[in-house]
Amino acid sequence: xxxxxxxxxxxxxxxxxxxxxxxxxxxxxxxxxxxxxxxxxxxxxxxxxxxxxxxxxxxxxxxxxxxxxxxxxxxxxxxxxxxxxxxxxxxxxxxxxxxxxxxxxxxxxxxxxxxxxxxxxxxxxxxxxxxxxxxxxxxxxxxxxxxxxxxxxxxxxxxxxxxxxxxxxxxxxxxxxxxxxxxxxxxxxxxxxxxxxxxxxxxxxxxxxxxxxxxxxxxxxxx
Numbered sequence: 001x002x003x004x005x006x007x008x009x010x011x012x013x014x015x016x017x018x019x020x021x022x023x024x025x026x027x028x029x030x031x032x033x034x035x036x037x038x039x040x041x042x043x044x045x046x047x048x049x050x051x052x053x054x055x056x057x058x059x060x061x062x063x064x065x066x067x068x069x070x071x072x073x074x075x076x077x078x079x080x081x082x083x084x085x086x087x088x089x090x091x092x093x094x095x096x097x098x099x100x101x102x103x104x105x106x107x108x109x110x111x112x113x114x115x116x117x118x119x120x121x122x123x124x125x126x127x128x129x130x131x132x133x134x135x136x137x138x139x140x141x142x143x144x145x146x147x148x149x150x151x152x153x154x155x156x157x158x159x160x161x162x163x164x165x166x167x168x169x170x171x172x173x174x175x176x177x178x179x180x181x182x183x184x185x186x187x188x189x190x191x192x193x194x195x196x197x198x199x200x201x202x203x204x205x206x207x208x209x210x211x212x213x214x215x216x217x218x219x220x221x222x223x
Contacts, residue, residue, distance in 0.1 A: 028088070031205035034096040041095065042159045049128035049179050051163050058147075058164070062124075062185035065115040074163070077147075080105045080113070085144045087169035089176075090205040102167045104148035107140050116185040124192060125166050125175075126182035133175050133192035134201070135168060144169045147180060172203040172210070189221050196223070 030036070053074045061069040083106050089097040116123075116137070123140045126132050139145065148167045149156060156162040161178030168175050174194050195201050200209035201220025209215075212223060 030088075030096050031090055032208045033094055034090055034205065035094060036098055037095045041091075043091070043093070047129075048158045051158075056163065058180065059126075059182040060110070060114045060185075061182065063117040063120050063187050064185055065117050070114050077105065077164070081109050082106075082149075083146070085146055085167070085169065087144055087167075089167075089169065090172055092172040092174055092199065092203070092210050101152050102146050102148040103150040103153075104146040104164070104167070106143070107145045107147060107166075108143065110147065110183070111141055117187065119187040120185045122186045122189045124184040124186055124190060125177040125180055126184065127177050128179040128181055131177065131179075131193050133166075133177050134186075134190055134195060135166075135171070135175055136189075136202070139168055139170055139175075142168070142170060170204070172200075172205050174199060175203050191221060191223070195220065 056074050058072040058077060059069060060072070064070070082103060084101060084103045086099055086101045089100045091097075120137055122134050122136055124132050124134050144167075146167045147164050148161070149164055151160060156165060161180075164180045165178045166176050166180050189201070191201060195212070198212050200211055200214055202209050202215075209219075212220065
């Protein structure tokens with residue numbers, strides 16, 4: 001999920017690689033314009049980053065309630081509570097992967113342990129190589145939103161965001177940032193990488209919010 005030579009994304013690029021697997025039934029109706037593909041693409045733009053357990057960390061910063069930043073090591077993250085979520089996964093390029101089983105740390109638990117200031121309205125999710133995506137605090141706090149480490153019972157593959165990716169089933173998949181390295185609490189909305197380059201600031205698949213030209217007043221900061 002990022003710009004050329006600086007990261008990767010599930011979104012509108014041509015796939016660098018693809019995998020085939022059994023296609024499950026959708027958990028409910030598909031959002032407008034979506035279809036279930038025969039081949040399930042793995043889309044990424046730029047290189048897949050490496051992972052070093054001894055040096056990896058997750059930074060939580062910005063408008064924190066304590067005024068302090070936090071850095072979680074891989075071991076710290078592994079000690080947090082985990083849960084499973086089964087949800088359809090909607091790509092802005094119009095395919096939907098049905099009934100994906102994700103496992104990881106609920107973002108609601110992150111907010112509980114490392115609370116934002118009361119004025120926070122959005123978070124910016126940062127990935128390796130500087131990729132970013134902005135998410136409303138309500139979407140980030142939703143019950144189905146996870147910092148996922150596993151998919152369908154197996155650890156994430158590098159192409160799917162190993163070791164950690166955000167999963168926000170309620171939004172188009174470019175908001176589900178791969179290779180997460182930081183969470184920034186924000187009191188004012190700010191566009192992330194693809195939101196600055198023509199994608200919709202909010203990305204609700206049920207409203208088919210694909211592109212910035214569709215934005216209504218109040219749905220995003222000025223381009």
